[in-house]
Amino acid sequence: MSALLPYSEDIKKARLNTQSLGFPSQTLSVTPRRFPAKPLGIKGRLTTALTVGIATVVAFTSQAAIALQVQVTPESPQLGDTLSVMIDTETTTQPPSVSIGQKIYPAFPVTANRYRALLPTTPLDKSGRLEFQVIGDGEVRNLAVFLKNRSFPTQRIRLSGSANRSATELELNRVAEFKTLVTPQKFWNGPLVKPNAGRVSTVFGVRRYYNGVFAEDYYHRGVDYAAGTGSPVLAPAAGRVALVGRESQGFNVHGNTVGIDHGQGVLSIMLHLNQIDVQEGDFVQAGQRIGTVGSTGASTGPHLHWGLYVHGIAVDPVPWRFDGIE
Ligand SMILES: [Zn+2]
Numbered sequence: 001m002s003a004l005l006p007y008s009e010d011i012k013k014a015r016l017n018t019q020s021l022g023f024p025s026q027t028l029s030v031t032p033r034r035f036p037a038k039p040l041g042i043k044g045r046l047t048t049a050l051t052v053g054i055a056t057v058v059a060f061t062s063q064a065a066i067a068l069q070v071q072v073t074p075e076s077p078q079l080g081d082t083l084s085v086m087i088d089t090e091t092t093t094q095p096p097s098v099s100i101g102q103k104i105y106p107a108f109p110v111t112a113n114r115y116r117a118l119l120p121t122t123p124l125d126k127s128g129r130l131e132f133q134v135i136g137d138g139e140v141r142n143l144a145v146f147l148k149n150r151s152f153p154t155q156r157i158r159l160s161g162s163a164n165r166s167a168t169e170l171e172l173n174r175v176a177e178f179k180t181l182v183t184p185q186k187f188w189n190g191p192l193v194k195p196n197a198g199r200v201s202t203v204f205g206v207r208r209y210y211n212g213v214f215a216e217d218y219y220h221r222g223v224d225y226a227a228g229t230g231s232p233v234l235a236p237a238a239g240r241v242a243l244v245g246r247e248s249q250g251f252n253v254h255g256n257t258v259g260i261d262h263g264q265g266v267l268s269i270m271l272h273l274n275q276i277d278v279q280e281g282d283f284v285q286a287g288q289r290i291g292t293v294g295s296t297g298a299s300t301g302p303h304l305h306w307g308l309y310v311h312g313i314a315v316d317p318v319p320w321r322f323d324g325i326e
Contacts (some may be wrong), residue, residue: 040261060296067137068096079127080205080316083119084325086110089137096136105311107136108184108264118265118325120313123152123205123219152219153206161211165298168250175254175269178243179312182265188237191324192317195236195270195289198227198305204236204316221314222269222307229274229302235284236306236317237262243269244280247296253295256289265312271305 008027069088077083087096087107098105098117107115117259119132127149208215243259245251246314274294284290295302308317319325 002310012161016235064281067091068141069138070134070141070143070308072145074319076148077121077145079121079123079125079152080150081121081147081319082310082315082325083121084306085117085119085132085134087090087115087134087136089113089115091137094136096134098132098134100130100132106182106265107290108186118310120310121147121316122313122315123150123207124217149204152207153203154207154209156209156212165252167253170250171245171252171254171257173261174243174245176188177257178259178269179267179309181242181261181267183240183261183263184310185237186266187261187263187285188266190326191322192236192320193234194233194321195268195306196225196227196231196293198231198293198304200224200227201226204314204318219314222271223317224307225293225304225306227293227302227304229292229294231302231304232289233258233270233273233291233293233304235260235286235288235290236268236287236308236321237266239263239268239276239284241280241282241284241290242267244276244278248277251297253298256291256294257297260284260290265310267309269307271300272303274302291313293325 001103067090071086073084074081085098085099085107089096090113095109095115095116096107098107098119100119105117105119107117110116115136121130125147127147130147131142131144134143194309200223202220204220204222204223208218231295237260239260241258242261243257245254245257245259247255251257254269254271256271256276258270258273258276258278260268260270262268270290272294273291273296275292276290277292278284278290293302293304306317307314307321309315
């Protein structure tokens with residue numbers, strides 16, 4: 001068995017096998033989306049069909065000879081989604097991993113010979129073909145999914161200058177350090193809990209113009225809930241409190257902050273809190289009160305900002321909230 005197949009080989013094989021064997025595409029495990037996807041154009045449909053073909057053939061030929069079986073959900077991802085890559089191996093000597101370009105994402109055991117890696121995507125990614133490699137069992141599988149484009153709302157911000165607060169080294173360092181956490185145990189279970197009862201005031205992924213200039217690197221890295229000061233803030237899932245930062249210590253922009261490690265590179269960060277009820281090192285359960293809504297840091301009124309991070313990248317919490325990612 002060749003260790004490395006170039007993309008064109010994989011595609012050829014995929015076409016060949018799906019055509020000659022008539023392998024049904026339903027074999028690919030698919031998590032249905034809560035919201036129906038926009039209809040794709042003919043080109044989009046073709047690309048998706050080809051992508052499904054590739055993933056399908058991997059699953060099929062694996063049963064015959066190849067050690068690595070790979071399944072990706074959701075079937076039809078869009079910008080901001082978290083990709084779940086399920087990998088079945090024959091050996092348990094070393095866990096497999098997934099790479100996109102230079103970046104390597106770890107896979108964690110699900111059952112004896114099954115591993116799962118999570119890949120974050122963002123509004124800053126290019127839509128279209130997303131190529132990745134699965135490495136394990138002495139093999140490298142080149143695979144691809146089609147990442148659908150998605151339009152995000154935009155905001156126009158006028159900066160006056162005086163209203164600007166700048167972040168301190170302390171808060172930047174502590175938040176950056178928190179975002180690097182990848183601990184082996186998985187603490188979340190099922191769909192995440194809504195962290196505050198208020199309405200969503202700003203959705204994930206909003207893009208901005210500052211004084212008329214589009215901010216290429218900016219997207220709203222979380223969800224905002226509008227609620228009064230003192231409204232309870234709940235842990236979206238179980239986990240270890242790994243960051244507590246206070247405005248009084250220099251958290252000028254984030255304000256009073258709680259960061260929760262849900263395990264395996266999945267983190268929540270809650271900003272602008274009024275009161276903080278937990279300490280670093282505490283273990284919290286899903287739905288447990290961790291503090292209250294406030295307007296500390298760079299905030300124009302009481303609200304909760306909840307950022308959900310996967311391997312240091314802010315992803316759309318919506319699929320996590322409604323479908324859950326297991
Ligand atoms: Zn926000």
